[in-house]
Amino acid sequence: MRNAPNDQGPLVPRNREKHPVPYWPDYKTSVARSPRWPLLSLESTPTEETGPVFGHNLIGPLDNNLIVNYTQGAAPAVGERIRVHGRVMDEMGRGVPNTLVEVWQANAGGRYRHVKDTYFAPLDPNFGGCGRTLTDADGFYEFMTIKPGAYPWPNRTNDWRPAHIHYSIHGSGFGQRLISQMYFEGDPLIARCPIAATIRDRGQLDRLVAPLDMASSRPLDYLAYKFDIVLRGRRQTMFENRPEGM
Amino acid sequence: MVQPLDRILTETPSQTAGPYVHIGCIPSFAGVAGVYPEDLGLRPAEDGARGEAITITGQVLDGTGWALRDAMMESWQADAAGIYPGQPGADPKVSGFARFAADKDSGLWTLRTIKPGRTQTRDGAVQAPHIAVWTVARGINIGLLTRIYFEDEDNADDPLLSRIEQRPRAETLIAKKTGDGQYRFDIVLQGENETVFLDI
Numbered sequence: 001m002r003n004a005p006n007d008q009g010p011l012v013p014r015n016r017e018k019h020p021v022p023y024w025p026d027y028k029t030s031v032a033r034s035p036r037w038p039l040l041s042l043e044s045t046p047t048e049e050t051g052p053v054f055g056h057n058l059i060g061p062l063d064n065n066l067i068v069n070y071t072q073g074a075a076p077a078v079g080e081r082i083r084v085h086g087r088v089m090d091e092m093g094r095g096v097p098n099t100l101v102e103v104w105q106a107n108a109g110g111r112y113r114h115v116k117d118t119y120f121a122p123l124d125p126n127f128g129g130c131g132r133t134l135t136d137a138d139g140f141y142e143f144m145t146i147k148p149g150a151y152p153w154p155n156r157t158n159d160w161r162p163a164h165i166h167y168s169i170h171g172s173g174f175g176q177r178l179i180s181q182m183y184f185e186g187d188p189l190i191a192r193c194p195i196a197a198t199i200r201d202r203g204q205l206d207r208l209v210a211p212l213d214m215a216s217s218r219p220l221d222y223l224a225y226k227f228d229i230v231l232r233g234r235r236q237t238m239f240e241n242r243p244e245g246m
Numbered sequence: 247m248v249q250p251l252d253r254i255l256t257e258t259p260s261q262t263a264g265p266y267v268h269i270g271c272i273p274s275f276a277g278v279a280g281v282y283p284e285d286l287g288l289r290p291a292e293d294g295a296r297g298e299a300i301t302i303t304g305q306v307l308d309g310t311g312w313a314l315r316d317a318m319m320e321s322w323q324a325d326a327a328g329i330y331p332g333q334p335g336a337d338p339k340v341s342g343f344a345r346f347a348a349d350k351d352s353g354l355w356t357l358r359t360i361k362p363g364r365t366q367t368r369d370g371a372v373q374a375p376h377i378a379v380w381t382v383a384r385g386i387n388i389g390l391l392t393r394i395y396f397e398d399e400d401n402a403d404d405p406l407l408s409r410i411e412q413r414p415r416a417e418t419l420i421a422k423k424t425g426d427g428q429y430r431f432d433i434v435l436q437g438e439n440e441t442v443f444l445d446i
């Protein structure tokens with residue numbers, strides 16, 4: 001049988017050793033929320049190889065500017081102005097075009113605008129904390145925002161989250177779906193964070209730490225950080241379309 | 247020495263979505279209004295979509311049996327003819343994608359959509375009707391993928407269900423019919439009746 005014309009190929013299996021361990025007692029909530037049975041491993045099917053496609057009409061002009069998108073341009077948020085930019089690629093190094101990148105974060109004082117965040121650091125009336133954009137034809141994206149503050153959280157008695165921006169990336173197939181966090185170069189709280197420590201491969205954790213990118217910063221305006229993201233790749237071979245055994 | 251592999255990159259590691267995932271993915275649920283006109287993933291199938299309208303409800307339960315109040319889920323599915331949105335001939339009224347969250351008080355979630363058709367794999371196998379569901383929350387370090395199948399469909403030859411060695415565990419992927427077009431599907435993260443999660 002022939003593949004559908006837009007068949008982009010099966011997904012490369014996920015290397016789970018490069019991801020956080022599900023069960024990590026220092027991150028206490030993970031203890032009761034991590035499966036005990038092994039995952040059922042299978043070659044991807046169209047269910048995982050296809051996924052939602054979001055059009056440019058979804059994205060408003062201020063969606064990727066968290067400094068002003070909550071007030072729709074009326075007043076800027078408080079905090080250190082930063083530009084975060086990077087490229088979404090797959091494991092073969094190809095840019096992932098037109099894919100949805102969503103971010104959310106605390107304000108400069110470490111407080112989230114969320115009904116369940118009760119930290120006493122004040123809300124910023126001009127900061128919502130979410131943004132989104134589509135990557136361009138080569139996979140590049142950027143946001144303007146303020147640097148989020150560190151915040152304490154109930155886990156061990158005195159745990160603090162390093163400053164971070166939460167990321168959600170779609171890719172071109174539902175099986176590429178990824179949620180992660182971006183940390184900032186030089187933050188001493190990263191090494192003390194039990195959530196960061198769920199990634200046992202130190203080299204992999206380093207990949208979540210965005211370097212300060214002075215060349216992309218703008219004098220008298222903002223600093224820049226670079227954050228590249230790699231999604232699962234796809235196998236592509238001319239042997240893929242043949243019936244089994246041929 | 248050997249030639250370097252051209253597959254040179256490794257996937258970015260996951261991190262938990264945390265308790266405030268709603269801000270980024272479904273902001274109005276978090277109480278963040280005015281940034282976007284509406285949340286993403288409200289309508290996997292619009293009015294007029296072909297197929298049977300169905301409602302699936304359930305909870306996400308932890309290893310103690312407690313329903314998570316902070317889980318967020320996404321679903322992806324084919325249309326009633328078994329064609330995935332974006333592929334030739336797909337029903338234009340089916341986006342196939344939904345986002346929904348556990349209720350802050352009850353932990354109940356609801357997915358309103360249409361029942362998908364049978365789909366074909368690359369090698370010609372036929373998959374029973376199913377909806378892929380991806381669950382994230384505080385304490386879940388990498389999103390958990392599973393599938394909702396339906397007890398009133400013929401699931402006998404489904405290639406994925408057939409791969410579950412312990413047959414009773416396959417039941418964890420089958421939504422129970424509770425009424426006309428109504429189904430119940432609980433996601434059990436751990437322990438007795440733990441849901442089969444997928445590495446696919």
Ligand SMILES: [Fe+3]
Nearest residue numbers: 161164166264
């Ligand atoms: Fe956070």
